[in-house]
Amino acid sequence: MLKSDSQFSGTQMSPSTKSAILVIGGGEDKVDRRNILHEFFHRAGASDASIAIIPSASREPTVVGDRYRGIFEDMGAKQVKVLDIRERSEEPQFTEYIGECSGVFLTGGDQVRLGELLADTPLIERVRRRVQLGEMTLAGTSAGAAVMGHHMIAGGSSGEFPNRSLVEMAMGLSMIPEVIVDQHFHNRNRLARLISAIAMHPDRLGVGIDEDTCAIFERNGLLRVMGQGTVTIIDPQKISSNNHSRVDGSAPLSLHNLGLEVLCHGDCYHLLEGRAISPEYVQESTVSGKRVEG
């Protein structure tokens, strides 16, 4: 189902590339084992890492930026800078560092603010290009995760059935255009709003990510799960009925024949083939060469 202009489909890649996009469901462990943050640190180059933290989604960018800087410095990164972008006009001064660094981390906060600040800027275009080329690892947590798709869940509510007015959509940063991400997924009862988003955009894949859980989008076309919770895939590839265009805002939606995957640590999902793979079958050879081409 994924579009051929994806960064996954046409790219020639080695089976075990390190650079990736880490989409974190919020609430990642920042104190104890810090597994997900360590994965980002490692993929950004570990002790050779030059990391850019973009805290612009947050209302307290200084506090939040400093916190992540402390964490990655503590892990031993070579260089960590907080790019405290507060206006679109400010961003050119940071673009140079983005051209040099090996990892970019988008913090939580308000995804609408983050999208408005960064969408279609030279800075984010440079991030996209360098991620596509495998030159850098990108991570985003919570709001920083929400912006990853072409379509973004800007807001919404919970506690009721799927309906059009349950979710507000906006344009994301299109780092992984094929997906619509929802974060804090089981934690905040977000099945209905993710379904509502998919009803509106049934050519996308719904990816609901729990707290302290990460969907790692590898460059070889695999989504790999790590962390404490689950990643839920809502797959409309074979949808047979969708009443979205025929009902009013608050009427219940109806979607037939969706696919549902519940993935935990070690599981993978093959984005091009649209199927889950258990850890015991995840061998790098599975996704290299023949299956990923095409």
Add this chain to the structure above:
Amino acid sequence: MLKSDSQFSGTQMSPSTKSAILVIGGGEDKVDRRNILHEFFHRAGASDASIAIIPSASREPTVVGDRYRGIFEDMGAKQVKVLDIRERSEEPQFTEYIGECSGVFLTGGDQVRLGELLADTPLIERVRRRVQLGEMTLAGTSAGAAVMGHHMIAGGSSGEFPNRSLVEMAMGLSMIPEVIVDQHFHNRNRLARLISAIAMHPDRLGVGIDEDTCAIFERNGLLRVMGQGTVTIIDPQKISSNNHSRVDGSAPLSLHNLGLEVLCHGDCYHLLEGRAISPEYVQESTVSGKRVEG
């Protein structure tokens, strides 16, 4: 996927039988249009209806029983009795009325209490038999809905990923043995616990019902949706991986290749074929004769 000992599979039925099992997600409208309660009243015989209300799940059986009695009397039922069963030893006195009435309504409350009071009693065996024969309509709301399956969700929590300790199971009344029901579904964030229940019993169909919404199990093998919200079907028929037997209590579950249906008012689900049907395709002929045999 449904077992052949189902009351749906072997029964010779007309395509438009009136008697059915109404499984209500709780919070049904009792004041205004009362559509779902009116549907029960109608299917129980309308002005010819003799209705038994079993309020035994509730901590306030007198209050709850009287409320429903008032509603069905107000609608014009011929006879309404509240069977205030409080001990298993008490129930024989009510069995005679159960043999005569045309509708039984199980109220909300605690499904464990309801199951313990009624399971394997002559009274509930008589209800089952008369429902199978099409002689009576059965309805249950909230706790009264939970007890419908062979396996019942006795309790659990929400706000986290699917895991074994998220849900407690018990034996239900087995009125619709093939399903595991969860009620107040989107309202109370119950996807994770229904998935956890299905991981334990992947030979059953998960049915999550929203408030003021009803899954009507027709005798011809159709589940028909009515009401304000949605009915969510979690279908493990084609499950390709399930780690339930291999993980500890609080570890995240992993289930691959589930089916997901989001059904709204008018939609049907064909229980034997395992597929959803839109209202425009729901013709009684669809489910009579050739497709339902087998």
